[in-house]
Amino acid sequence: MKPNNVFDFEKPIIELETQLEEMKRIAEDTSTEMGPATSELEKTIENLKKNIYSNLNRWQRVQISRHPDRPYSLDYIAHITDDFIELFGDRNFKDDKAMIGGMATIDGQPVMIIGQQKGRTTKERQYRNFGMPNPEGYRKALRLMKMAEKFGMPVICLIDTPGAYPGLEAEERGQGEAIARNLMEMAVLQTPIICIVIGEGASGGALGIGVGDRVYMLENTWYSVIAPESCSSILWRSWDQKEQAAEALKLTAEDNLRLKIIDGIIKEPLGGAHKNPETAFENVKAQILQDLKKLSALKVEKLIEQRIHKFTSLGQSDESGAIKSSPKKTIARVSEEV
Amino acid sequence: MPWFKREKDNIQTRTEDKNETPDGLWIKCPNCKKALQSKALKKSQYVCGYCDHHLRIGSEEYFEILFDNNEFTELDADMISGDPLEFVDTKPYPKRIASSVSKTGLNDAARTGVGKVEGLDMVVACMDFRFIGGSMGSVVGEKIARAVEHARAHKMPLLVISKSGGARMMEGALSLMQMAKISARVAQLGKEGLPYISLLTDPTTGGVTASFAMLGDLNIAEPEALIGFAGPRVIKETIGQDLPEGFQRSEFLQEHGFLDYIVHRKDLKSKVVLSFRMLMNQIVAKEE
Numbered sequence: 090m091k092p093n094n095v096f097d098f099e100k101p102i103i104e105l106e107t108q109l110e111e112m113k114r115i116a117e118d119t120s121t122e123m124g125p126a127t128s129e130l131e132k133t134i135e136n137l138k139k140n141i142y143s144n145l146n147r148w149q150r151v152q153i154s155r156h157p158d159r160p161y162s163l164d165y166i167a168h169i170t171d172d173f174i175e176l177f178g179d180r181n182f183k184d185d186k187a188m189i190g191g192m193a194t195i196d197g198q199p200v201m202i203i204g205q206q207k208g209r210t211t212k213e214r215q216y217r218n219f220g221m222p223n224p225e226g227y228r229k230a231l232r233l234m235k236m237a238e239k240f241g242m243p244v245i246c247l248i249d250t251p252g253a254y255p256g257l258e259a260e261e262r263g264q265g266e267a268i269a270r271n272l273m274e275m276a277v278l279q280t281p282i283i284c285i286v287i288g289e290g291a292s293g294g295a296l297g298i299g300v301g302d303r304v305y306m307l308e309n310t311w312y313s314v315i316a317p318e319s320c321s322s323i324l325w326r327s328w329d330q331k332e333q334a335a336e337a338l339k340l341t342a343e344d345n346l347r348l349k350i351i352d353g354i355i356k357e358p359l360g361g362a363h364k365n366p367e368t369a370f371e372n373v374k375a376q377i378l379q380d381l382k383k384l385s386a387l388k389v390e391k392l393i394e395q396r397i398h399k400f401t402s403l404g405q406s407d408e409s410g411a412i413k414s415s416p417k418k419t420i421a422r423v424s425e426e427v
Numbered sequence: 428m429p430w431f432k433r434e435k436d437n438i439q440t441r442t443e444d445k446n447e448t449p450d451g452l453w454i455k456c457p458n459c460k461k462a463l464q465s466k467a468l469k470k471s472q473y474v475c476g477y478c479d480h481h482l483r484i485g486s487e488e489y490f491e492i493l494f495d496n497n498e499f500t501e502l503d504a505d506m507i508s509g510d511p512l513e514f515v516d517t518k519p520y521p522k523r524i525a526s527s528v529s530k531t532g533l534n535d536a537a538r539t540g541v542g543k544v545e546g547l548d549m550v551v552a553c554m555d556f557r558f559i560g561g562s563m564g565s566v567v568g569e570k571i572a573r574a575v576e577h578a579r580a581h582k583m584p585l586l587v588i589s590k591s592g593g594a595r596m597m598e599g600a601l602s603l604m605q606m607a608k609i610s611a612r613v614a615q616l617g618k619e620g621l622p623y624i625s626l627l628t629d630p631t632t633g634g635v636t637a638s639f640a641m642l643g644d645l646n647i648a649e650p651e652a653l654i655g656f657a658g659p660r661v662i663k664e665t666i667g668q669d670l671p672e673g674f675q676r677s678e679f680l681q682e683h684g685f686l687d688y689i690v691h692r693k694d695l696k697s698k699v700v701l702s703f704r705m706l707m708n709q710i711v712a713k714e715e
Binding site for chain 2: 253254255256257259260261262263264265266268269270272273274276277292293296297299300312313314315320323324325334337338339340344345348350396397400401403404405406407408409
């Protein structure tokens with residue numbers, strides 16, 4: 090493993106693994122039998138891994154969700170589909186490289202797959218705009234969803250974005266409007282929609298392809314209203330409180346399951362999807378197949394009714410009016426707070 | 428040894444607190460800085476008589492401007508916020524809510540009501556920027572979603588007045604889901620053929636722009652309101668250069684095709700009602 094892709098909390102594991110390798114090398118060089126010693130060390134490493142990875146705090150999960158070796162949307166598509174025809178463009182302005190999509194078959198079943206795409210090398214990252222779509226990305230996604238609706242294909246959305254792009258031209262072309270339209274159209278799209286957070290789920294940029302009949306998160310991903318760093322900079326006026334912000338935001342898969350924002354957590358291999366991508370692909374595929382079967386059995390009216398109910402039930406408020414107050418009467422009260 | 432000594436370490440009064448003019452007498456126009464008499468300002472619907480600046484106002488003022496004789500029935504007035512995340516930043520969320528409640532006399536950042544506007548039955552939802560920056564958490568989301576439902580159930584047109592910094596951080600992903608909630612209700616309202624006008628006022632940004640505020644049959648705005656998805660500061664940091672004059676203002680958005688029209692506050696009531704009557708295919712009496 091490249092040392093720059095190792096997190097601080099993983100260092101004890103790496104140390105032992107280096108020791109183990111060294112031990113094996115010496116055993117080979119000197120032809121000495123070290124069987125019991127190495128297997129004991131292997132056992133220790135295994136236990137240490139289990140211990141570390143099952144006690145990750147929220148910020149550590151965020152770090153894993155951003156690991157540069159983590160599989161991205163196109164990796165999932167390559168491994169879980171039989172055939173894939175990528176489709177480009179929003180028929181309006183251009184093709185957004187940060188939002189990919191196309192028709193595919195999964196175990197023979199045609200589906201429309203859409204997802205944000207990050208890049209791995211510096212060049213790729215720029216090409217994919219770091220997985221931050223512009224308005225044309227959301228419009229491309231909607232175009233593909235409407236096509237799926239027309240031809241009765243289920244829609245699969247893979248969410249992995251640090252946010253919708255906050256640029257000057259994105260504003261000119263209506264970033265807000267593009268996301269808003271997707272929320273409204275997806276709520277009543279007449280075909281099943283399955284959404285899976287495979288990496289980062291940052292705010293409106295994620296939700297813009299996140300309104301589905303089933304919403305899942307992989308084990309080491311995050312999904313919230315804002316990234317912990319930005320939250321820290323706004324609430325604490327410093328970038329240093331990101332760990333505290335991650336805790337406060339309750340942004341992990343477990344948190345979101347408890348808040349009923351997602352329907353389930355898809356297991357990752359020990360240490361994260363990048364440690365053994367095949368396992369991650371298999372688990373994602375199994376979940377999709379299971380849900381496709383259930384959702385396709387539903388009548389479309391029932392499907393939409395349930396989808397709307399799912400999202401309109403989210404939230405927590407109290408109607409007892411415990412801290413009820415009467416509006417203050419002032420002659421003029423003008424609010425200029427910023 | 429100086430001949431006087433500052434007792435406190437630093438100055439404790441924030442600049443904005445200093446400028447406060449006595450309530451009920453004079454208000455300084457934040458644009459042209461001229462002093463405006465409160466009573467006259469109310470008569471001019473809180474528009475500066477010198478520079479035409481539309482001062483930021485809240486639900487109380489908008490309801491008074493819109494509803495005939497200020498008569499309306501408030502919906503869900505007693506709904507208050509929970510603390511689903513047990514969120515703590517520099518202070519616990521419930522404390523932040525409580526201090527906003529006592530400071531503003533409001534229960535949260537939106538109020539909804541139903542009443543007659545130029546004789547037309549209408550549901551009006553209005554956001555209050557004074558309450559935690561008009562941010563949208565579960566209460567705002569639920570109240571506006573129910574207002575949309577009320578319009579649908581009673582076959583009334585819907586006006587939503589947005590003024591918000593976006594989704595509320597202290598309720599995390601639940602705030603985000605309010606965007607989906609209201610958008611779903613707006614989709615249902617649309618299927619019934621009932622008109623929805625979204626009025627965007629200064630400022631409307633973030634998750635509110637990226638949901639119901641941009642989903643009106645008509646999206647309209649007050650002059651020179653800041654409207655955008657990302658805030659200007661964030662964009663400036665991203666692109667590393669200064670933003671053009673008038674960027675993200677109402678006029679800019681109209682020019683780029685995202686607003687149907689910009690309306691002066693003095694014409695707001697009549698133009699909204701006229702728009703609704705046309706959308707509802709009602710016969711409009713000719714003005715003599």
